[in-house]
Amino acid sequence: MKYLFILLLFVSGTAMAQKDSLPYIKVLGIAQDGGYPHAGCAKACCEQAWKDAGKRRFVTSLALVDPASNKWWLFEATPDITEQLHYFRQLTGGRYRYLPDGIFITHAHIGHYAGLMQLGREVMNTKDMPVYVLPRMKTYLENNGPWSQLVSLNNIRLTALQVAGKDMKSGFMGQTLADGILVSAFQVPHRDEFSETAGFHISLRSRQYLFIPDIDKWEKWDNSIIDMVAAVDVALLDATFFADGELPGRSISEVPHPFVSETMRLFSTHTARPGLGSRIHFIHFNHTNPLLRDPKTRKEVTKQGFHLAEQGEDL
Ligand SMILES: [Zn+2]
Ligand SMILES: [Zn+2]
Ligand SMILES: [Zn+2]
Incomplete structure (x- = not known):
């Protein structure tokens, strides 16, 4: 009996140790991109967030953490990168290097890459920070200041990611970061003024993730979002606006996104494939989106099995 107890302890201890070493x-x-609260907003949507710092939220960003190799990678260099690097350190108890082992960036809209400026000579003066982007984004950073200075002073080292084939049926060609960790890029339709726009497929051993923070409309894409979500465990999807009419006095067709209500x-x-919604975690909320603050709207979404990404959570 005593031996059985010790054996059980050993088995559950091993399972726990294994779980602790899995990437997440x-x-x-x-x-x-503008964060929450939003610059210049004195309306009801941002009122509570101006008053109560606990209600503020950073711009969309993820950390890919690998306890086995003691490495981590950052997704998006946001205008909040100063806070977010410190936040990551706090949440992980200083176990990892302060700076990530690489940065993946989706596109050249300010909320996704402007944080790169903190890597330059004026601030951290990093050495050869690997930065993974799509080819047009690479050319844009190389040829336009202030980003070009990060390249010429070797603060960052750019790698152009290969884009997955159009139908993605042949699978992903990705960047292997560590044992069992693969990140692949694909292109999505978006307002591509300076760069094309990437989405990422993140493969962590037995768990697959999808990250699409910005896309115009699902029907503009020649891939089926249903098939894409069906192929992963967790899909972090564009939730900029909850529904039409959210930007009074401004046409939403200037800044198209799939409304949360549409998704x-x-x-x-x-x-045909019930229950897929439970794999979706909405992210990239505009300050006007009631999902940032209104419990009733939040419940409407979660009641149907969808999730709302929470700052600080592990997936
Ligand atoms: Zn954005
Ligand atoms: Zn607001
Ligand atoms: Zn964008």
């Missing part, structure tokens, strides 16, 4: 994703921010409808009416 940590959410470092959930807001749209919910798409997945709840797709009866």
Whole structure:
């Protein structure tokens, strides 16, 4: 009896140690490019967040953490990068290097890459920080200041990611970061003024993740978001706006995104594959999105099995 107890302790101890060494994703921010509260907003949407610092949220960013190799990688260099690097250190108790082992960036809209400026001579003066981007984004950073100075002074070392084939049926060609950790990029339709826009497929041993913080509309894409979500365990998807009419006095067609209400409808009416919605974690909330503050709207979404990404959570 005593031996059985010791054996059980040993087995559960080993399982726990294994679980502790598995790679995972940590959410470092959930807001749209402008953060929450938003510059210049004196409306009801940001009122509580101005008053109460606890209600503020950083711009969308993820950490890929690998306890086995003691390494971590940052997804998006946001305008909140100063806070987010410190936040990551606090959440992980200083176990990892202060700076990530590499940075993946989706596109050249300010919320996704402007934080690179903190890597330059004026601040951290990093040496050869690996930065992974799509080819047009690489050319953009190399040829436009102040980013070009990060390249010429070797603060960052750019790698152009190969884009997965159009139908993605042939699988992903990715960047192997550590044992069992593979990140692949694919292109999504978005307002591509300075760069194309990437989405990422993150493969962590037996768990697969999808990260699409910005896309115009699902129907503009020649891939099926239903098939993409069906192929992963966790899909972090664009939730910029909850529904039409959210930007008074401004046409939403200038800044198209799939409304959360549309994505919910798409997945709840797709009866051929029920339950896929529970893999979706909405992220990249605009300050106007009631999901940032209104419990009733939040419940409407979670009641149907969808998740809302939370700053600081592990996935
Ligand atoms: Zn964005
Ligand atoms: Zn606001
Ligand atoms: Zn964008």
